[in-house]
Amino acid sequence: xxxxxxxxxxxxxxxxxxxxxxxxxxxxxxxxxxxxxxxxxxxxxxxxxxxxxxxxxxxxxxxxxxxxxxxxxxxxxxxxxxxxxxxxxxxxxxxxxxxxxxxxxxxxxxxxxxxxxxxxxxxxxxxxxxxxxxxxxxxxxxxxxxxxxxxxxxxxxxxxxxxxxxxxxxxxxxxxxxxxxxxxxxxxxxxxxxxxxxxxxxxxxxxxxxxxxxxxxxxxxxxxxxxxxxxxxxxxxxxxxxxxxxxxxxxxxxxxxxxxxxxxxxxxxxxxxxxxxxxxxxxxxxxxx
Amino acid sequence: xxxxxxxxxxxxxxxxxxxxxxxxxxxxxxxxxxxxxxxxxxxxxxxxxxxxxxxxxxxxxxxxxxxxxxxxxxxxxxxxxxxxxxxxxxxxxxxxxxxxxxxxxxxxxxxxxxxxxxxxxxxxxxxxxxxxxxxxxxxxxxxxxxxxxxxxxxxxxxxxxxxxxxxxxxxxxxxxxxxxxxxxxxxxxxxxxxxxxxxxxxxxxxxxxxxxxxxxxxxxxxxxxxxxxxxxxxxxxxxxxxxxxxxxxxxxxxxxxxxxxxxxxxxxxxxxxxxxxxxxxxxxxxxxxxxxxxxxxxxxxxxxxxxxxxxxxxxxxxxxxxxxxxxxxxxxxxxxxxxxxxxxxxxxxxxxxxxxxxxxxxxxxxxxxxxxxxxxxxxxxxxxxxxxxxxxxxxxxxxxxxxxxxxxxxxxxxxxxxxx
Numbered sequence: 028x029x030x031x032x033x034x035x036x037x038x039x040x041x042x043x044x045x046x047x048x049x050x051x052x053x054x055x056x057x058x059x060x061x062x063x064x065x066x067x068x069x070x071x072x073x074x075x076x077x078x079x080x081x082x083x084x085x086x087x088x089x090x091x092x093x094x095x096x097x098x099x100x101x102x103x104x105x106x107x108x109x110x111x112x113x114x115x116x117x118x119x120x121x122x123x124x125x126x127x128x129x130x131x132x133x134x135x136x137x138x139x140x141x142x143x144x145x146x147x148x149x150x151x152x153x154x155x156x157x158x159x160x161x162x163x164x165x166x167x168x169x170x171x172x173x174x175x176x177x178x179x180x181x182x183x184x185x186x187x188x189x190x191x192x193x194x195x196x197x198x199x200x201x202x203x204x205x206x207x208x209x210x211x212x213x214x215x216x217x218x219x220x221x222x223x224x225x226x227x228x229x230x231x232x233x234x235x236x237x238x239x240x241x242x243x244x245x246x247x248x249x250x251x252x253x254x255x256x257x258x259x260x261x262x263x264x265x266x267x268x269x270x271x272x273x274x275x276x277x278x279x280x281x282x283x284x285x286x287x288x289x290x291x292x293x294x295x296x297x298x299x300x301x302x303x304x305x306x307x308x309x310x311x312x313x314x315x316x
Numbered sequence: 317x318x319x320x321x322x323x324x325x326x327x328x329x330x331x332x333x334x335x336x337x338x339x340x341x342x343x344x345x346x347x348x349x350x351x352x353x354x355x356x357x358x359x360x361x362x363x364x365x366x367x368x369x370x371x372x373x374x375x376x377x378x379x380x381x382x383x384x385x386x387x388x389x390x391x392x393x394x395x396x397x398x399x400x401x402x403x404x405x406x407x408x409x410x411x412x413x414x415x416x417x418x419x420x421x422x423x424x425x426x427x428x429x430x431x432x433x434x435x436x437x438x439x440x441x442x443x444x445x446x447x448x449x450x451x452x453x454x455x456x457x458x459x460x461x462x463x464x465x466x467x468x469x470x471x472x473x474x475x476x477x478x479x480x481x482x483x484x485x486x487x488x489x490x491x492x493x494x495x496x497x498x499x500x501x502x503x504x505x506x507x508x509x510x511x512x513x514x515x516x517x518x519x520x521x522x523x524x525x526x527x528x529x530x531x532x533x534x535x536x537x538x539x540x541x542x543x544x545x546x547x548x549x550x551x552x553x554x555x556x557x558x559x560x561x562x563x564x565x566x567x568x569x570x571x572x573x574x575x576x577x578x579x580x581x582x583x584x585x586x587x588x589x590x591x592x593x594x595x596x597x598x599x600x601x602x603x604x605x606x607x608x609x610x611x612x613x614x615x616x617x618x619x620x621x622x623x624x625x626x627x628x629x630x631x632x633x634x635x636x637x638x639x640x641x642x643x644x645x646x647x648x649x650x651x652x653x654x655x656x657x658x659x660x661x662x663x664x665x666x667x668x669x670x671x672x673x674x675x676x677x678x679x680x681x682x683x684x685x686x687x688x689x690x691x692x693x694x695x696x697x698x699x700x701x702x703x704x705x706x707x708x709x710x711x712x713x714x715x716x717x718x719x720x721x722x723x724x725x726x727x728x729x730x731x732x733x734x735x736x
């Protein structure tokens with residue numbers, strides 16, 4: 028039993044890492060632009076389908092590079108045409124807009140690629156378990172974790188050390204002052220939105236290799252990402268990171284004892300955290316990371 | 317890196333409200349397909365056009381549409397054209413019931429078809445029964461629909477879960493071993509399918525090492541697979557369907573579990589096999605209908621007709637379910653020269669499908685005692701690649717007649733209560 032629990036903790040960390048990637052993208056957009064992006068799962072799906080479409084021409088590795096960039100480009104377009112219109116308004120506007128957008132993306136995906144799932148094959152070198160005992164540690168799952176670690180590290184370096192990152196952080200603190208200092212806030216929001224969507228696109232490509240690709244896959248992956256943000260604390264990227272890993276592990280361990288509750292445990296965890304610490308784990312005012 | 321003020325502008329409550337709204341995504345506004353004609357006989361069809369069963373549901377609709385074209389070309393029902401009204405149940409019981417009521421009460425449909433999801437099918441059967449509308453369950457398999465919860469007005473085209481288990485259990489036992497572990501979707505269909513297979517296993521003298529109940533829409537099966545392997549079974553039977561099955565088989569193969577134990581299942585569908593990478597197309601299964609049946613009358617024409625409507629792709633069992641459901645209603649109404657639900661339901665009790673509809677070698681008929689269609693099981697093995705056609709992903713080894721796999725009428729628990 029101890030071995031089973033340890034297996035599931037490790038497994039939960041792997042799953043949690045994936046939630047982190049999704050949640051960080053959501054969190055970026057939420058923090059700077061006050062937009063709860065319900066269409067984030069839709070962009071994940073788009074990333075996956077683009078990867079599926081271009082893989083025959085550029086291979087898996089090419090798709091891993093191109094598909095998230097293409098998705099980010101699409102996100103930039105959506106931000107400029109749609110999302111920008113609701114900045115500064117009641118958050119309900121952006122909520123409804125992205126909610127509708129999620130439906131449009133899902134049906135659009137179904138219209139273009141069909142309702143039937145699509146097979147995505149990962150490179151043979153990644154498709155094998157690393158050992159007989161730890162069979163769930165496949166090359167691909169560890170590759171996913173490595174990609175998440177890399178993306179998170181790059182994101183944190185960008186936010187801390189680059190001019191763009193410092194402006195984004197400043198913008199999350201006080202956007203008006205940032206604007207008063209002559210910084211193009213519209214551009215800042217656009218780039219930040221595109222960065223968030225890039226993470227969604229990357230999640231989509233990685234998910235396509237692990238799961239079956241189908242138009243509704245984003246919806247199921249979006250909810251844990253929201254929970255990760257709430258558990259970690261709105262406004263804290265480090266909190267999001269911890270929140271994602273925590274719900275992954277909780278879900279994995281629960282599956283050992285009570286499989287039917289493995290999904291519900293995420294909500295229970297969220298409720299407990301909110302009761303004990305309403306701001307989430309690291310969601311104190313004055314904390315970003 | 318401090319970031320004060322964020323919680324103030326878009327606080328936790330707003331995020332929570334958003335999360336609640338997100339939950340509504342799954343039951344959101346449906347996709348509606350409608351066809352119009354003059355002085356028609358309306359047939360309502362409720363199927364999950366969105367969600368995890370969207371692909372199979374859309375194929376059922378396509379099959380029904382082909383049947384509508386054929387029946388209308390031959391004069392329709394009692395000289396009136398058929399109008400097919402399709403509603404999306406969104407894989408949700410509440411939505412399905414609401415759509416069934418809308419079709420019956422507002423659109424005044426004469427007959428009802430649906431649903432893929434057993435839970436939804438069972439729920440809308442309550443509605444059709446209350447409204448005395450002849451109803452054919454096209455693709456919901458759980459036993460009780462034509463068993464303990466059977467109704468005078470409800471008939472079923474697809475196999476029951478017991479029929480599915482009975483068709484393949486012995487072969488699985490003889491070929492793969494006596495210790496079975498189940499990955500079961502946690503709703504009506506999964507429960508009865510697992511129970512039927514477990515009962516067969518017990519009769520054969522085998523033992524169950526465990527049963528993992530997985531919520532519908534599970535994307536990551538690793539936690540369940542860790543438990544399954546720890547139980548050390550001879551075979552893991554994947555009972556999940558649709559994208560859940562695709563995810564599960566894909567992950568089992570990535571984990572190398574297919575090299576450590578057998579991987580198979582009971583019900584398999586072409587839609588699922590096509591959505592998997594070739595290496596995941598493994599194991600013994602049963603199909604409820606298969607497109608490659610050399611020499612069986614009508615099959616070649618049906619394949620050609622569906623290819624025309626389906627972007628060149630071959631028909632699946634789901635196309636046949638939709639096609640057969642609609643042809644059954646049209647056939648019996650024209651035979652009896654009536655649309656009276658009670659009269660037609662009584663007549664259907666001894667109705668045998670004609671060759672151009674049954675599209676299989678064995679006799680195919682509705683049983684009077686439980687209203688279940690005695691349709692064949694196509695038992696065989698999944699193939700990584702098609703030999704002559706890229707969609708030939710299943711090798712049929714035997715076609716077993718429905719009355720060989722179905723439990724006796726007396727054993728189904730069905731007691732039909734006819735209206736006074």
